[in-house]
Amino acid sequence: MKPLSMKTKKSLIGYAFISPWIVGFAVLTAFPVFYSLFLSFQKVKVTTDGIQTEYVNFDNFSYAFAVDALFTQKILTFLEELVLSVPIIIVFSLIIALLLNMPIKFKGFFRTIFFLPVIIASGPVMKELMEQGVTSIPSIEQYAIFEMIMSGTEGFLNELIIYLMDNLIFILWFSGVQILIFLAGLQKVDHQIYEAAKIDGASTWELFWKVTLPSLTPMVIVNTIYTIVMYSIFALNPVIDHIQVNMFEIKTGLGYASALAWIYFLVIAIVLSISVGLLTLRVNKKYG
Amino acid sequence: MKETAKKISNTFMSISIGNRGQNGLLFKSFVYILLIGIGFVYLYPLLYMGSYSLKSLDDILNPLVNWIPTQLYFDNFSKANQVLSFLQTLIETLYVTALPAIVQTAVASLIGYGFARFEFPFKKTLLVFVLATFIIPPQLTMIPRYVFFNELGFLGNIQSFLLPALLGQGLNSAIFILIFYQFFRMIPKSLEEAAQLDGAGFLRVFIVIAIPMAVPAFIISFLFSFVWYWNETYLAALYFGNELTTLPLELNKFVATYQKLYSAGGEDATGDNINEGIRMAGTMLTILPLLVVYFLTQKWFVEGIDRSGITGE
Numbered sequence: 370m371k372p373l374s375m376k377t378k379k380s381l382i383g384y385a386f387i388s389p390w391i392v393g394f395a396v397l398t399a400f401p402v403f404y405s406l407f408l409s410f411q412k413v414k415v416t417t418d419g420i421q422t423e424y425v426n427f428d429n430f431s432y433a434f435a436v437d438a439l440f441t442q443k444i445l446t447f448l449e450e451l452v453l454s455v456p457i458i459i460v461f462s463l464i465i466a467l468l469l470n471m472p473i474k475f476k477g478f479f480r481t482i483f484f485l486p487v488i489i490a491s492g493p494v495m496k497e498l499m500e501q502g503v504t505s506i507p508s509i510e511q512y513a514i515f516e517m518i519m520s521g522t523e524g525f526l527n528e529l530i531i532y533l534m535d536n537l538i539f540i541l542w543f544s545g546v547q548i549l550i551f552l553a554g555l556q557k558v559d560h561q562i563y564e565a566a567k568i569d570g571a572s573t574w575e576l577f578w579k580v581t582l583p584s585l586t587p588m589v590i591v592n593t594i595y596t597i598v599m600y601s602i603f604a605l606n607p608v609i610d611h612i613q614v615n616m617f618e619i620k621t622g623l624g625y626a627s628a629l630a631w632i633y634f635l636v637i638a639i640v641l642s643i644s645v646g647l648l649t650l651r652v653n654k655k656y657g
Numbered sequence: 658m659k660e661t662a663k664k665i666s667n668t669f670m671s672i673s674i675g676n677r678g679q680n681g682l683l684f685k686s687f688v689y690i691l692l693i694g695i696g697f698v699y700l701y702p703l704l705y706m707g708s709y710s711l712k713s714l715d716d717i718l719n720p721l722v723n724w725i726p727t728q729l730y731f732d733n734f735s736k737a738n739q740v741l742s743f744l745q746t747l748i749e750t751l752y753v754t755a756l757p758a759i760v761q762t763a764v765a766s767l768i769g770y771g772f773a774r775f776e777f778p779f780k781k782t783l784l785v786f787v788l789a790t791f792i793i794p795p796q797l798t799m800i801p802r803y804v805f806f807n808e809l810g811f812l813g814n815i816q817s818f819l820l821p822a823l824l825g826q827g828l829n830s831a832i833f834i835l836i837f838y839q840f841f842r843m844i845p846k847s848l849e850e851a852a853q854l855d856g857a858g859f860l861r862v863f864i865v866i867a868i869p870m871a872v873p874a875f876i877i878s879f880l881f882s883f884v885w886y887w888n889e890t891y892l893a894a895l896y897f898g899n900e901l902t903t904l905p906l907e908l909n910k911f912v913a914t915y916q917k918l919y920s921a922g923g924e925d926a927t928g929d930n931i932n933e934g935i936r937m938a939g940t941m942l943t944i945l946p947l948l949v950v951y952f953l954t955q956k957w958f959v960e961g962i963d964r965s966g967i968t969g970e
Contacts, residue, residue, distance in 0.1 A: 376776075382859045383775025387783070390768045390834070393824025398790055401801035408800065420804060468692055473685075481955050482696045485703075488951045488958070489944040491888030493908040497940045501709075501933060503702040541699055549959060594792070602794055604891045612796050613895060616803075623800050630796040637794060 409628035420623070429628035432621075440629060443607040444636060451640065453532055454540055455596050459589060462544040466551035484549060486542035492604025495539070503538070543600065547592040554588040555581070590648050594641060601637050608633055710734065710938035717934055733938035740915045740935075741907045743942055750887065750903040750946075753815055758882035761822040761830060762875055768825050769837020769874075770863055774846070784838075791831035795892060803895060813900030818886070818893075828885050828892075833878045840874040841867065876957050880950070887947060904943045911939045 373381070384391070409429055411422035433440050469479060533540070562580055571579065602609065612633065616626040704724075709717065713730040716722045737743075772784060802821075803812070811817040821827045825834060844867075852862050868875075890905045897906075907914070915931045951958065 379775055380777035383771050383777040383780075386771025386775065386863075387768045389764050389823065390787070390825035391783075393821065393826040394786060394790065397802060397821055397824055397826040398793065398798055401798035401805075402793065404801040405797055419808070465695065468688060471688060473688060473692070477959075479692055479696060480959050482699055484955070484959055485951065486699065488884050488947050489888075491905045491943075492890045493905045494940055494944055497908065497911075497936060498702045498706070501705070501937070503705045538698060538702060541695070598792060598794075602796075602891075604889075609794075609796055609891060613891070616800060616895075623804070627800050630794070630800065634794055634797045638792075641792065 405627040405630055408624050409631050411624045413622050413624040413627075415623070422624070425624070429625045430632070432625065433629055433632060440608075440611055443611055444633070447601075447606065447608050448636070448640070451597065451600055453529065454536070454543070454600065455593060455644070457533065457540055458544050458547060458596050459592055461541065462547035462592065463551050463585070463589075465544070465548050466555055469548070469552055470555045480549070480552075484545045487545035490542050495542075495605055499539075543596065546599075547596060550588050550592055550595075551585065554585050558584045586648070590645055593644050593648065597637065597641055597644065601633075706937045706941055709933050710737075710941045712934045714932055714934065717932060730934070733934040734942065736915075736919075736935050737911075737939035737942050740911060740918060741904065741939060741942055743904075746902060746904050746907050747946060749901060753818060753893070753897070753901055753903060754883055754886040756815060757818040757822040757827060757886050758879055760819055761825075761827040761833060761882045762878040764823055764825050765830060765833035765878060766837045766868070766871065766875065767863075768834045770841050770867060772834070772838045773841035774849075774867075787831050787834055790826065791829065799892060799895060806896065812896060813898045815901065817896035828882065828889055833882065836878055837871070837874055840871050844870050873957070873960075876954075877960070880954055880957055883950070884947060904946070908939055908943045911936060 408422070410424060410426065412425045412428070414421045414423075465483060469476060469483075473479075558581060562584075563576060566576055566580055600606070612626050612629045615621045615629060616623055618625075708724050708726065710733050711729050711731070712722070712726040713728070713732070716726045716728075716730070719727075772780065772787075802817075806812050806817045806820075809816075811820065818827070822830070848870075849862050849866050852866055853859075857865070887903070888905060890903070890909065893901075893903055894906060894909075897903075912931055915935065919931075
């Protein structure tokens, strides 16, 4: 046998290091993804000798949209909340990161507080807190300033403010990781660029929009993806609950649940590509 | 009006992006007030939880008692302790979270090292697939995995968490692989090459030289996996069924367990109804171990993001 060249040997060793992942990806991710696609076109019966499938064409999918009103409604609510929450989370974490990036005392202390929710916010804990009504700003409706705002606005904006107030703590608690990602990004911006821009007479307002924000664009994209993914797999999400419930319903079963999972995945994928597309488009138009 | 707004934002920006020329006392105190205000809103649910968990029923019903209970009432905790069977559940939770977290960290370090140090065909494509596993929702893979684990007899058993962790497909494994990938790329190769010239094999170089240099990455990955596994209830409920339980899962059925224990003719039924105080005490007990871990190790959590190399490179 011819001895292997150094290069081939090194790539084989590289493959050896990542082999657990390759096996796992094939067995536990790629195959399941296709298998659940297969199941979504089947009526699945679980029997003692394993599962039996029967091809039902697009029945599961049409059932999801035509009959299962609960599912369509839950998906729509999820999308609505996602569209409202993600921009708020991004803007909020950026503001907090800017505040924390200032030369202030107790920086570490504040960072510790703002990251704390990431550690404790599991589904059941959030559920308990929501049932106690502590995730909304306490008794804000009573304040005069709130009434003033409400009377001055109407329609969509009004709804937006109510949603924001009712879920403010929920939204804030979702921003821990994003704040730190922005903060890390802010600390890496080259100070010489600021100096140069200032010499050219840029105001600080312009500095933010033309230096800080563009250099944070990659972080905005990362944060957007992270927020959407975390939001969509959070345990209290009604859609994923609906999928799990349907797994064990006799009438619907694994086949229907697979179809729901696929629809959900496609919805998330579309949301992700639209938001990343919009963010990169903006950048290219300005600096391309 | 518009001018003032612009002026304020200018000052705000100038300080936030590091212009130290204009940070007047007034502005600084404004920043502190803002931070303390937001910090209070962040902590509000926790403060509420802490206060209510120490309130007796009288205090809860008394509208004059607001934040500070008239007396420290620990009965809530002793009841919650019984409902959760705290110590036993805690040990079980540690078992089903720490073990997968250790396995996931160890495997992620191997995979990350493989990607960082070796060149092989399709490396870029495979890295893209690693990222893709982060975006694919677990719902898409859980049904086939459920069927698969059922046949292997893994359901109701820690293997259903260990096997994915062992094969780099655990909870957020992609993030940990990336952390190790970035970490190993940042540390210089020269030491490892020297050891290779001295005749050490690749596995030996990895164990003796690379691992000791990557201790921070190991700590960060372990802590994050630990916390994420701890807080995972959706898949845990599905895979573990009634066989294994965790504190968050017990909290999920807190009210039902309480009623079985106290209200509906259980052995020591006192006819007590559940109240907010007891529920908050239960919630407190569920997060208490995490709070302890966080306050002992918070530096690693906060630095973890910096080190993950997410900010470019």
